[in-house]
Amino acid sequence: MNKTLKISLIFFVLIFISSCQTSEIEQPEQTLGLFYPDYVSKPVYGFEKNKLTHDGIQLGRMLFYDPILSSDSTISCGSCHAQAHAFADHNMKLSIGVNNRMGLRNSPPIFNLAWHPNFMWDGGVNHIEIMPLAPLTNHLEMNESIVNILLKLNRSQTYKSKFLQVFKKDSIDDQMMYYALTQFMGSITSFESKYDHVKQGKVAFSSSENRGYTLFKTHCNSCHQEPLFTNFSFRNNGLDSVFKDLGRALITLNHSDEGLFKVPSLRNVALTYPYMHDGRFRTLEEVINHYTSGIKHSKTLDTSFFENPIQLNPN
Amino acid sequence: MKKNIFSKIMLLSIATTAILFTSCKKDDDTGGDNTPTKGTVKLEFEHKWGMNLVPFSMGVDIKQPKTGDTLKFTTLKYYVSNIKFKKSDGTWWSQDESYHLVDASIPSSLIISIADVPIGTYTEMQYTMGVDSIRNVSGAQTGALSTANGMFWNWNSGYIMTKAEGMSPNSPSGDYALHLGGFQGEFNVVTVKSTDFGGEVLNVSPSATPQIHLVANPAKFWHTNPGVKTISKIHMPGANAKQAAKDFYDGIFFDHIHP
Numbered sequence: 001m002n003k004t005l006k007i008s009l010i011f012f013v014l015i016f017i018s019s020c021q022t023s024e025i026e027q028p029e030q031t032l033g034l035f036y037p038d039y040v041s042k043p044v045y046g047f048e049k050n051k052l053t054h055d056g057i058q059l060g061r062m063l064f065y066d067p068i069l070s071s072d073s074t075i076s077c078g079s080c081h082a083q084a085h086a087f088a089d090h091n092m093k094l095s096i097g098v099n100n101r102m103g104l105r106n107s108p109p110i111f112n113l114a115w116h117p118n119f120m121w122d123g124g125v126n127h128i129e130i131m132p133l134a135p136l137t138n139h140l141e142m143n144e145s146i147v148n149i150l151l152k153l154n155r156s157q158t159y160k161s162k163f164l165q166v167f168k169k170d171s172i173d174d175q176m177m178y179y180a181l182t183q184f185m186g187s188i189t190s191f192e193s194k195y196d197h198v199k200q201g202k203v204a205f206s207s208s209e210n211r212g213y214t215l216f217k218t219h220c221n222s223c224h225q226e227p228l229f230t231n232f233s234f235r236n237n238g239l240d241s242v243f244k245d246l247g248r249a250l251i252t253l254n255h256s257d258e259g260l261f262k263v264p265s266l267r268n269v270a271l272t273y274p275y276m277h278d279g280r281f282r283t284l285e286e287v288i289n290h291y292t293s294g295i296k297h298s299k300t301l302d303t304s305f306f307e308n309p310i311q312l313n314p315n
Numbered sequence: 316m317k318k319n320i321f322s323k324i325m326l327l328s329i330a331t332t333a334i335l336f337t338s339c340k341k342d343d344d345t346g347g348d349n350t351p352t353k354g355t356v357k358l359e360f361e362h363k364w365g366m367n368l369v370p371f372s373m374g375v376d377i378k379q380p381k382t383g384d385t386l387k388f389t390t391l392k393y394y395v396s397n398i399k400f401k402k403s404d405g406t407w408w409s410q411d412e413s414y415h416l417v418d419a420s421i422p423s424s425l426i427i428s429i430a431d432v433p434i435g436t437y438t439e440m441q442y443t444m445g446v447d448s449i450r451n452v453s454g455a456q457t458g459a460l461s462t463a464n465g466m467f468w469n470w471n472s473g474y475i476m477t478k479a480e481g482m483s484p485n486s487p488s489g490d491y492a493l494h495l496g497g498f499q500g501e502f503n504v505v506t507v508k509s510t511d512f513g514g515e516v517l518n519v520s521p522s523a524t525p526q527i528h529l530v531a532n533p534a535k536f537w538h539t540n541p542g543v544k545t546i547s548k549i550h551m552p553g554a555n556a557k558q559a560a561k562d563f564y565d566g567i568f569f570d571h572i573h574p
Contacts, residue, residue, distance in 0.1 A: 126472035129454030133462050134469040146463040174463050178455035251471055253553060 032057075034114055037191055039199055039227050043114035045128050045186055050179040052187060056166045060184025063177065068152050070142035072098050077135065077181075080107040086268035087111065087188065093279030097141040104140070104245070106279035108264060109272045111190040117232050121261045121277040124251045128186055129178045146174050153177065190267045199227065219291070219310045223263045223302075234260040235302045238295035239276060247277070259300050351521035354434050358398065358427040358442075358527050360417050361570070362391070365534045373419050379534055382542030386491070390480035391419035391533055392466065393563075394446050394459070397507075398429060400517065401439035408433055414446065416459040416466065426526070437517040440527065444564040445476035445505035448498040471551055473498055476505070477560055479536055486547040493536055495560040497552025504552070504560035510569040517572055526573040535566035 031051045034043060050056075063069065067076045080095045080103075081087040087110035089095055095103035105121055119125040125134055135141040136149065153159045153172045160172065167176045197203045205213060216224075225231040234248040236259040248257040261277050275281040281290065291310050295301070362371040365380045373388045394416055399409045410429055418424045450460060451473045466475045477495040497504045510529075517525055536559045540546055549556050 120470070124471045125469075126452050127454040130462065130467065130472060133467065137469050145465075146461075147465075150463060173457055174461050175455040175457045182455075253551075 030054075032187075034187060034189065035191075036189060037196060037200065037227075040191065041115070044117055045114040045182075047114075047183070047186065050129070050182055052183055053166065055162070056180055056183040057187055059162050059166050060180040060182065062162070063181050064184050069136060069144060069149055070098055071144040071148075074098055075142050077132070080135075080141070081110050084271070085109065086190070086271045088272040089279075091273060093274055095141065097138070098143045101140045101143075105277050106274065109268055110185055111188045111268065112228060112265065113188070114186045115228055115232075118262075122248050122251050123234060123262050129175075129182050131185070132178060132181045149177070150174060190265075193267060195227070219308065220266075222304055224266045229266040230263045233263055235263055236260050236298065236300045237291075238297070238301050238305055239280070239290070241296045241298045243298075245277065256300060259298055352434055353431045354519040354521050355524045356400070356429045356432050356517065356519060356527065357524055358395075358429060358529065360395070360425050360427075361528055361530050362419060362425075363530050363532055365532070368530065368532065371419075371533060379537050379542065381534070382485075382537050382544075384483055384485040384537070384542040384544070386481055386483050386543070388419070388479065388481040388533065390478055392464075393417050393444065393477040393531075394466070394474065395427065395442055395444060396446055397441075397443040398427075399441040400432065400437040400519075401441075402433075403436045403438055403516070407441075408437075412458075414450070414459040416464055432519045434519050434521065437512075437519065439509065439511045440517075441507060441509045443505060443507050444567065445496075445560075446474040446498070447505060448503075450474070451498040468494075468496065468551070473552065477563060479533060483543045483547070486543040488547055491543040491547040493549045493556075493559055494551075495549060495556045495563075497556055497560075502552040502554065502557050504557055504564075506561070506564040508564065508567065512572055513569065515572045518574060523574065528570040528573065530568055530570050531563070532566045533563070535562045538562035538566070 031047075031053055033052065034047070036043070064077045064081075067073045067079070069076060075098050080089050080092075080097075082090045085091065089107035093106060095105070095107045097103060108121070113119075113128055113131075116128065117123075119128065119131045120134070125131050133146070136144055137146065150172060153163075160170070163172045163176055163180075164170060166180065169176065194203065194205075194209075198205055217226075223231060223233065223235055223237070234257065236247075240259060243259040246258050248260040248262075249255065251257075264272075269275075269284065273282060273284070275284070275287050281287050295305050363369065364371040364377060371377070373391065376385050376387050378385055394414065396414045397409065398413045398415075399407050401407050410432075415427045416424065417427070446460065450456060455462075460474070466478065467473070468475060473496050475494045475496045477493070479493040479495075480491065482490050495504055512527075517527065519525065537543075539558050539562050540555060546555055549559065
């Protein structure tokens with residue numbers, strides 16, 4: 001190619017690179033929305049400030065599975081929240097953190113988090129974005145400081161370029177990390193169960209499923225309220241008469257909250273065993289036995305168990 | 316002939332460049348007169364100890380006069396937020412995103428620089444000790460409110476609004492840690508403080524940076540609460556946190572303005 005021609009071509013290319021950097025010719029990435037069926041109420045977390053994007057979710061996913069977020073690079077969020085179990089633990093009673101440290105409670109599943117008004121079995125965490133602070137810094141879990149995590153992330157060219165792509169900032173701060181994790185966690189939803197397909201008129205329950213549904217509505221729905229299968233209230237469902245874990249009272253300091261725990265959703269419940277805040281029941285049969293014949297009395301036992309004792313043999 | 320075409324291309328590209336460059340010029344500063352209308356104010360927190368207000372230092376043994384405890388501070392950090400100044404015409408100016416973390420171990424943090432204050436004379440100020448309830452429930456924040464500052468509870472969401480830690484032979488565990496916070500109900504520690512300048516005026520001008528001196532007295536943590544023998548750790552909102560925070564915040568006072 002002629003030299004002059006080459007030079008002018010280079011010139012042309014340069015024009016496009018150098019021109020208009022501030023006015024963003026490139027198409028901004030399309031923001032996504034949470035999909036949910038019309039019988040489900042609006043989520044409490046709407047991604048207004050933290051715009052949901054494909055790259056943001058991918059980055060959150062990468063962080064979720066990256067053990068460098070823990071003090072000795074052995075534990076990631078995914079270690080205790082396994083996709084095969086609806087992001088609950090790998091069938092462990094209590095969670096295991098760095099150095100095989102035994103946690104205090106059973107890891108709950110992760111889905112439909114955008115509808116949760118608060119987090120943890122005792123509701124101690126008040127916002128999805130700062131939820132990761134607890135496992136990241138708890139010495140029984142990932143045992144790392146936010147300052148160190150930010151150093152590690154900012155040392156990684158891969159993370160730097162991914163964060164730059166999503167948040168348009170050169171230096172990674174904790175808000176960006178929380179935003180990304182929230183995009184991943186908050187976009188995991190559960191609305192494709194048989195229940196949903198029945199609701200949507202695509203299929204019908206079998207006759208035994210229908211009998212179960214009727215029983216459920218009579219005895220369980222006051223707490224495990226459809227369609228999310230929890231009303232997010234704190235209740236004592238009669239597991240103990242003396243409480244080893246005070247539950248909600250640890251947060252509120254009210255005696256009347258002792259032994260109360262957040263009602264867990266029953267979506268994906270077949271996958272999330274073992275059950276309850278301490279993983280004491282291995283099977284759903286044990287859970288049903290508890291509700292029919294194992295309820296223990298205490299000052300804070302939910303009154304519904306007196307008013308409406310559960311009998312599983314309706315005519 | 317050939318050469319001619321290339322020089323035309325050259326010309327064209329230069330012309331295009333010129334067009335693009337001019338079209339991309341940012342249109343800020345559209346002239347006008349540039350007399351500054353704003354100035355900077357500094358707000359300094361000085362730490363003094365006990366009834367006699369002797370100078371306070373981190374990392375040395377000091378005696379709490381009321382409890383008799385010997386204390387060696389390793390950490391003293393607290394939030395100051397929502398700073399406002401009252402003009403002599405009665406109107407208020409409020410700083411935007413006004414969240415500051417004072418850390419006794421970081422000298423530069425003891426002087427809060429407040430930029431863009433409209434020029435004029437001011438007679439009073441208002442500030443909040445702690446972080447307003449909204450920011451305690453709004454998820455991930457940045458700057459002074461970042462969780463990297465170690466001032467947010469991980470298991471019971473909310474800011475640790477004041478943190479005092481250290482060693483003491485009088486504590487059963489050998490140390491003490493007062494993590495004071497709580498933003499709702501009866502245990503809310505967030506405290507709005509107002510002070511006039513005692514006849515002095517705050518003159519904000521482009522040419523000088525007046526400095527307001529406030530004095531905080533960490534001995535006040537034990538003004539009502541018993542010594543570290545009885546209460547050496549406070550790790551959540553509650554009556555003890557409320558009392559210690561109230562006494563410390565009540566003890567902060569305006570000293571003078573350095574013009």
